[in-house]
Amino acid sequence: MNSMTGYGRASAHLGAQTLTVQVNSVNRRGLDLSISLPNEWQEFESAVGDAVRKVVRRGKVHVAADVAGAGPAATGWDHTALAATIGQLADFARAKGIKFEVTGELLWSIASAQRTGTKLPADETAAAVLLSTLGQALRGLAAMRAKEGEALLIDFLGRLEKLHAAVEAITHRAPQISGVYKEQLLQRLRAAGLELDVRDERVLKEVALFADRCDVTEEITRLRSHLSQLQTLLGADGETGRKAEFILQEIGREIHTIGSKANDLAIAQRVIEFKNELERIREQIANVE
Numbered sequence: 001m002n003s004m005t006g007y008g009r010a011s012a013h014l015g016a017q018t019l020t021v022q023v024n025s026v027n028r029r030g031l032d033l034s035i036s037l038p039n040e041w042q043e044f045e046s047a048v049g050d051a052v053r054k055v056v057r058r059g060k061v062h063v064a065a066d067v068a069g070a071g072p073a074a075t076g077w078d079h080t081a082l083a084a085t086i087g088q089l090a091d092f093a094r095a096k097g098i099k100f101e102v103t104g105e106l107l108w109s110i111a112s113a114q115r116t117g118t119k120l121p122a123d124e125t126a127a128a129v130l131l132s133t134l135g136q137a138l139r140g141l142a143a144m145r146a147k148e149g150e151a152l153l154i155d156f157l158g159r160l161e162k163l164h165a166a167v168e169a170i171t172h173r174a175p176q177i178s179g180v181y182k183e184q185l186l187q188r189l190r191a192a193g194l195e196l197d198v199r200d201e202r203v204l205k206e207v208a209l210f211a212d213r214c215d216v217t218e219e220i221t222r223l224r225s226h227l228s229q230l231q232t233l234l235g236a237d238g239e240t241g242r243k244a245e246f247i248l249q250e251i252g253r254e255i256h257t258i259g260s261k262a263n264d265l266a267i268a269q270r271v272i273e274f275k276n277e278l279e280r281i282r283e284q285i286a287n288v289e
Contacts, residue, residue, distance in 0.1 A: 001240055002289040003148035004028065004059035008140030012133040014067060015121075019129060021065045022027050023052070025145070026285045028060040029242075036064040037130075040120040044127050051131060055138045057239045063137075065130060067120055085110050125218045132159045145289065152284055159277045160227065163251075166274040167223055168257060170267050174216055177264045208224045223254040241288035249281050 004027040017212045035045050052061055093100030120126065146238055207285060230247045233240050255278065259271035 001149040001153045001234060001285050002145040003152055003240070004141070004145065004289050005148055006143075006145035008137040008144065009247045010133045010136035010140065012129055012136075014126065014129050017120075017135055018067065019067050021063065021073060021130070021133045023061065023134070023137045023141045025056060025059040025061040025141060026098075026226060028058065031058055032060040033057065034060075034062045036062070038065065038067055038120050040064065040122045041126070041130065043122065044130055044190065047127065047131060047198065048134060049087040051134055052138065055142055056289075058241060066136075078139045079175050082107070082111055089242070109262065149288065151201065153234060153289060157231075158227060158279060159281050160231055162232075162277050163227055163274055166270045166277075167220065167227065168260075169270050170216070171220055172269070173222070173264065173266050177262060178266070216261050219254045219261070223251060223258070226254065232275050239289055241285060244285050254280060 005021075006025050008023045009020070011018055013019070031053070033049055033056075037048070039152050048063055048065075054065060086107075090100050134215075148260060211281055226247055230244060230251070233243055233247065252275075255271055255274050259268060259275075262268065262271075
């Protein structure tokens with residue numbers, strides 16, 4: 001089992017410069033991939049996407065590659081050219097009668113446009129270094145997702161034990177419901193001054209109808225099956241999140257039906273406990289790949 005939350009980072013030398021690749025992911029229903037590369041490497045985006053899809057099946061994933069280091073690209077701004085451009089803009093504004101003000105945003109825009117530097121190589125060597133570094137970052141991401149997934153699995157299995165225990169308690173209690181109802185019915189009749197024999201046809205018919213309405217045998221059978229499927233799925237390899245979400249939805253339907261049909265305080269309490277644990281599992285399964 002893998003979590004959808006993770007982070008990986010790796011660096012490598014690219015000539016005199018340093019390439020750094022960072023990959024982070026959070027939960028999403030599908031795979032939502034965004035890639036940020038230097039302008040010269042836009043042609044590598046498809047290969048980067050393919051590499052990510054081999055490791056990640058689900059989640060919002062962001063890949064960012066940055067190159068920094070020695071060389072003209074790291075020398076900074078051309079102050080003379082920047083001052084000349086600002087002067088030209090000021091002269092133009094005065095000539096047109098336009099109010100001109102130098103702001104930080106304007107300075108950043110002009111300076112970024114005029115920054116000098118050499119272009120990054122976009123050859124096979126650069127692509128190989130990029131993909132190799134990306135692979136290291138993805139391994140770090142996968143390791144973190146696997147570690148968190150292991151912790152989630154332990155939590156799920158503990159909660160599944162509580163769900164199984166609740167089902168067994170409901171199973172034990174269910175056959176007693178009609179007997180309890182029969183005794184309550186007779187007590188109400190006596191309180192009303194009506195003395196009827198427990199073998200009276202009317203009493204037996206009423207109890208039989210109640211027992212039929214409250215029968216949860218089929219729901220318990222399906223519930224046990226769903227819980228077994230969920231436990232098997234959680235221990236399997238590959239993508240489990242979506243399938244688990246579907247099974248949890250079916251489990252929720254069955255336990256809701258049991259709570260509605262049983263008409264018994266003891267079972268109602270077990271149903272509430274069951275639903276609380278089920279909701280906690282639902283919240284956490286949203287983080288599973």
